[in-house]
Amino acid sequence: MDIAGVKAKEMYEAGDGEQALKVLHEHPVDLVLADLHMPVVSGTELVRRMKADPDLNPIPVLVVSADPDTEHLENLQAHSVNGYLRKPFTPEELLKALQPIFGELA
Amino acid sequence: MTQVIEPTISAAVIALAKSLDLMAFISAIPEEMPYEIPAEAVHVSIAFRRDTAGTLHIIAPVDLPRAVLGNVLAGGDPAACSPAKLDDAMKEIANIACGQMLRSIGGKYLLDLPTCSHVYADFAWKTFLEDDQTAVVNAEGIQVLVRVTL
Numbered sequence: 621m622d623i624a625g626v627k628a629k630e631m632y633e634a635g636d637g638e639q640a641l642k643v644l645h646e647h648p649v650d651l652v653l654a655d656l657h658m659p660v661v662s663g664t665e666l667v668r669r670m671k672a673d674p675d676l677n678p679i680p681v682l683v684v685s686a687d688p689d690t691e692h693l694e695n696l697q698a699h700s701v702n703g704y705l706r707k708p709f710t711p712e713e714l715l716k717a718l719q720p721i722f723g724e725l726a
Numbered sequence: 727m728t729q730v731i732e733p734t735i736s737a738a739v740i741a742l743a744k745s746l747d748l749m750a751f752i753s754a755i756p757e758e759m760p761y762e763i764p765a766e767a768v769h770v771s772i773a774f775r776r777d778t779a780g781t782l783h784i785i786a787p788v789d790l791p792r793a794v795l796g797n798v799l800a801g802g803d804p805a806a807c808s809p810a811k812l813d814d815a816m817k818e819i820a821n822i823a824c825g826q827m828l829r830s831i832g833g834k835y836l837l838d839l840p841t842c843s844h845v846y847a848d849f850a851w852k853t854f855l856e857d858d859q860t861a862v863v864n865a866e867g868i869q870v871l872v873r874v875t876l
Contacts, residue, residue, distance in 0.1 A: 635814075657837060657838075657839055658839075659839055685825075686821045686822045686825030686826075686837065687825060687835075687836070687837055688825050688828035688829040688833075688834075688835050688837075689834055689835065691834075706825075707821070707822050707825065708745060708748040708749050708822050710748075
C-alpha cells in the first residue's frame with residue numbers, strides 16, 4: 621500500500637471507532653489515521669479510549685476532519701493526538717504531518 | 727455584532743466542484759437545467775448547525791462515487807467496489823463539500839454525520855428541482871443535483 625509515496629506494509633480499515641478498537645487489539649500498527657466524525661464511537665472517543673489503554677496509548681494518532689473550524693482539532697492535539705489534517709488534504713500535507721512522527725519519509 | 731452569512735447554493739456548487747477536484751481530479755461545472763432524472767440515484771445529506779442550521783443535499787447516479795473511487799484507487803477496479811464502499815464515497819464527498827462550503831462563508835459550524843439513501847423514480851424530484859436553492863453540476867458527464875436547505 622502506497623500512501624503519499626510511503627510504503628505501508630499493511631493497512632487496516634474500520635468503519636467506526638468501535639471497529640477501529642477491535643482492529644487495534646488484533647493487529648499491531650504504527651499509526652492510526654482517524655476521522656473525527658464516525659458513527660458508533662466517534663474519533664474523539666476513540667482517541668480517549670486509546671489513551672486510557674496502556675497497550676494502545678503509545679500508538680501515534682493523526683486526526684482528520686472536514687469541520688470548517690479547527691478549534692476542537694487544536695484542543696485534541698494539545699491533549700493527546702500527534703497532529704490533525706483538514707479534509708481534503710494533499711499527499712504532501714499528509715507527508716508533512718507524518719514527518720514529526722516518523723522523521724523524513726520520502 | 728457579527729453578521730452571520732448563510733450558505734447559498736452558489737457556495738455549495740463551488741464547494742462541490744472544488745471537493746471533487748481535490749478528492750478525485752474530477753472537474754465539475756454548473757449546468758443549466760433540465761436535469762435528467764435517473765432511474766436510481768444516491769441521495770446523501772449532511773446537516774450543519776451552530777451559526778445557522780441547515781442541510782446540504784447531493785443527489786447523483788452511482789456513476790459519481792464510482793468515478794471518484796476509480797480515480798482515488800488509481801488503477802483499482804471501482805466496479806469491484808461494494809455498495810457500502812460506494813455509499814461511503816458519497817458520504818465523503820458530502821462531508822468534504824459541506825466543510826468547504828461553510829469554510830468559504832466563515833463562522834462557526836458543527837457538522838453531523840452524513841446519511842445516504844438510494845432514491846428511485848418516485849422520489850420527490852419536482853420539489854427538489856423547483857427549489858431555487860437547487861443547482862445542477864456536470865461532473866465530467868455525470869449530472870449531480872445540489873441543494874441547500876436552511
